[in-house]
Amino acid sequence: MKIAIFYFSGTGNTRRIAERFAETMRQRDNEVELLSIDGLTLEKKLPDSVWQTAVNCDLLGIGYPVYAFNAPPIVLSFAKKLPHLLKNKRAFLFNCSGEPLKLNNISSIKLCGILKRRRLNVTNEYHYCMPYNIMFRHSDEMALKMWQTARQLIPLDAEEILQGQKHLLERVGCGAAIAWAMRCEQWGGQLNGRMYSVSKDCVKCGKCVNDCPTHNIRITKNGKFRFGGKCLMCMRCAHLCPQNAIRIGMFNSWKVNGPYTFKQPKTEEERQRYNKMLTKAYERYFAEAEQRINATTVEPAAKRSE
Ligand SMILES: Cc1cc2nc3c(=O)[nH]c(=O)nc-3n(C[C@H](O)[C@H](O)[C@H](O)COP(=O)(O)O)c2cc1C
Structure with missing residues (x-):
């Protein structure tokens, strides 16, 4: 089967999940093309090669991080640019969020x-819990546990998709109205994006300029940073800034700088932070996932590769 997986990832969590899906599906002898949505929505039309990939695949996947109970606008804009001629092609969605x-x-x-x-x-449709890139930093142990859980769930979910077993997520009542109301975050984000600034720690390495998925950051001839009105609040610039030099406007106290290592924490203090963060909701998420992983006796190729 020809499978095309498109994803957007602000700070790398969705990318990890998308790569795991691709790896698992390839191991089951499928032809998988994995494409980042970054840059694909800057032009009016999708590039011809991407258009062809969407038209020619048998199964299409889309992955994204949850932003204010919605898909990021870049993902919606990508979806709007897809051809109308997809002839009831099957699609699967996956997303990740901090809660x-x-x-x-x-x-x-x-x-x-x-x-x-x-x-x-x-x-x-599948949801995975992955560490927060805004608001607060999950402990290293919690981040590792989240990733290990998603890593084990994905082969089972991929198997379901490939077997043609339907799986949709249960939605809460008035979901469409709540999601609609929460989309004000998108305008708020654009407005707040203009309030971004850099501190004196900035060494002008240009990483943020090159990384920004909407090309919203530029350095002027006299070395000043300009943040435009196309910010997605994806946090990539601030999260991955090696100097922790980017201030994220009104939400600066929510900034989470530095990528997660997804490794076992070294200090006892870090380990204790895990226990503090393990609220009932996370406990339930991990327990349900574990139950599903243990109950599945499939011998998928990806499990063999663990
Ligand atoms: C602007 C913004 C809004 C977010 N909104 C939510 C939310 O509504 N619910 C939630 O659980 N997590 C929320 N998150 C957390 C992200 O979904 C989470 O950190 C995710 O793992 C980031 O994935 P990425 O690394 O692929 O960008 C939000 C993050 C950002 C930056």
Whole structure:
């Protein structure tokens, strides 16, 4: 089967998940093309090669991080640019978020509507808990546990998709109205994006300029930083800045700088932070995942490669 997986990832968590899906599906003898959405929405039309990939694949996947109980605008804009001629092709969605809240399941409502109009039939949808890139930093142990859980769940979910077993996430009542109201975050983000600034620690390495998925950051001739009005609040610039030199406007106290290592923490203090963070909701998420992993006796290729 020809599978095309498109994903957007602000700070790398969704990318990890997308890569795991691709790896697992390839191990089951499928032809998988993995494409980042970064840069694909800057032009009016999708590049011909991407258009062809979407038209020619048998199964299409889209992955994204949840932003204010919605899919990021770049993902919606990508979906709107997909061809209308997808002839009831099957599609699967996956997303990740910092909280294991059921409310996050409403994030795909608008996206599903757009895909339906493109004749895409969303039959499978999966959510994974991954560490926060805004608001607060998850402990290293918690981040590792989240990733290990997702890593083990993905082969099972991929198997379901490939076997043609439908799996959709349960949504809360009034989900469409809540998601619609929460989309004000997108305008707020654009407004706040203009308030970004750099501190004197900046060494003008240009990483943020090159990394920004909407090309929203530039350095003027006299060395000043300019942040435009296209910010997605994806946090890539601030999270990955090696100097921790970017201030994220009104939300600066929520900044989380430095990538997660997804390794076992070294200090006792870090280990203790895990226990503090393990609230009932996370406990339930991990327990349900563990139950599913233990109950599945499949011998998928990806499990063999663990
Ligand atoms: C602007 C913004 C809004 C977010 N909104 C939510 C949310 O509504 N619910 C949630 O659980 N996590 C939320 N998060 C957390 C991200 O979904 C989470 O950190 C995710 O793992 C980031 O994935 P990425 O590394 O692929 O960008 C939000 C993050 C950002 C930057």
